[in-house]
Amino acid sequence: MGQIFNGKEIYAIGGGKGGVGKSFISANLGVLLAKNKGRVLLVDADLGGANLHTCLGIPAPAVTLSDFIANPSMQIQDAIVTTPYENLQLLSGGQDVLASANPKYTQKAKILRAIQSIQADYVILDLGAGTNYNTLDFFLIADKGVLVVIPEPTSVENAYRFIKSALYRRLSLLAGDSQTKAVIEKATKNKNDLGIRNPAELVSYVMESSPETGVLLREALNQFRPRIILNQVRSLADIRIGFAMQSACLKYFGIHMDFIGYLEVDDHVWKSIRARQPVVINNGGKSFRGLESISHNLMNDFQMKPE
Numbered sequence: 001m002g003q004i005f006n007g008k009e010i011y012a013i014g015g016g017k018g019g020v021g022k023s024f025i026s027a028n029l030g031v032l033l034a035k036n037k038g039r040v041l042l043v044d045a046d047l048g049g050a051n052l053h054t055c056l057g058i059p060a061p062a063v064t065l066s067d068f069i070a071n072p073s074m075q076i077q078d079a080i081v082t083t084p085y086e087n088l089q090l091l092s093g094g095q096d097v098l099a100s101a102n103p104k105y106t107q108k109a110k111i112l113r114a115i116q117s118i119q120a121d122y123v124i125l126d127l128g129a130g131t132n133y134n135t136l137d138f139f140l141i142a143d144k145g146v147l148v149v150i151p152e153p154t155s156v157e158n159a160y161r162f163i164k165s166a167l168y169r170r171l172s173l174l175a176g177d178s179q180t181k182a183v184i185e186k187a188t189k190n191k192n193d194l195g196i197r198n199p200a201e202l203v204s205y206v207m208e209s210s211p212e213t214g215v216l217l218r219e220a221l222n223q224f225r226p227r228i229i230l231n232q233v234r235s236l237a238d239i240r241i242g243f244a245m246q247s248a249c250l251k252y253f254g255i256h257m258d259f260i261g262y263l264e265v266d267d268h269v270w271k272s273i274r275a276r277q278p279v280v281i282n283n284g285g286k287s288f289r290g291l292e293s294i295s296h297n298l299m300n301d302f303q304m305k306p307e
């Protein structure tokens, strides 16, 4: 059944913790969508630690976002390279830490604008670990932001922190006045003297002093809809973590989060990276089925149903 898209969709794949499978999932979703759905641009937004090309099985591109930042006359199109996969292009992040890992605000704005202007059906942003503003801002320009979580307390904790930081960043960018920005800044600290414990309480707090801004923030809170993927699961109990996180987000943060799928621990994954061939190429195995279901849920705004 055909589906009509008006313009492109931007997906961001983040998650806070390092080494959980963000790049592996980005690369394979990219290959899958390029094969079945349309033109895809993969962006390695892990500035300073780019390795998405390795998950695609290709050498580090000669031109990257570092060149785009360094050279004012360069067009974004000139930093994009083709891959061995039809319909799939790559914009690499550059590995020279000093030049591009920490772009100035104007440089970052240039990158974000360029990404939004790119002609493609899908853009997938592979984010770096952590919750710095660069990473959060890439996450926030996406139409759909996805977190990759593994069933370990550290990863779950980092994912909550990422969600909260991204939402507060969005609210802070939305709030026009410095007074509200200061309140949001305070609210981000777990023990703040305003007694604000979560985003929902923050919105109520702002609503009392400036109702107009409060309404704006409440709308942004309601629209904020991160997705999560559980990676490296080993048991049914692991899968339940996805549903538990979904409920906890709603209950404690007032955030609607969609659990869109999981991938099992799979030897094919590391073998495929070593063999320099994405797992979805062979159309087989449990990772392939998992990725297919994830891409289906992501595109159609579906979520997992508890058994």
Ligand SMILES: Nc1ncnc2c1ncn2[C@@H]1O[C@H](COP(=O)(O)OP(=O)(O)OP(=O)(O)O)[C@@H](O)[C@H]1O
Residues within 6 Å of the ligand: 017, 018, 019, 020, 021, 022, 023, 024, 025, 046, 127, 128, 129, 231, 232, 233, 263, 264, 265, 266, 267, 269, 270, 273
């Ligand atoms: N489902 C899986 N089963 C088995 N191994 C996996 C799975 N997913 C990821 N891995 C392993 O985890 C490693 C790290 O994955 P990846 O580089 O995608 O993580 P990342 O989140 O992008 O890390 P970074 O934060 O450093 O960018 C891979 O090299 C792979 O071997």
Ligand SMILES: [Mg+2]
Residues within 6 Å of the ligand: 022, 023, 024, 046, 051, 126, 127, 128
């Ligand atoms: Mg990575």
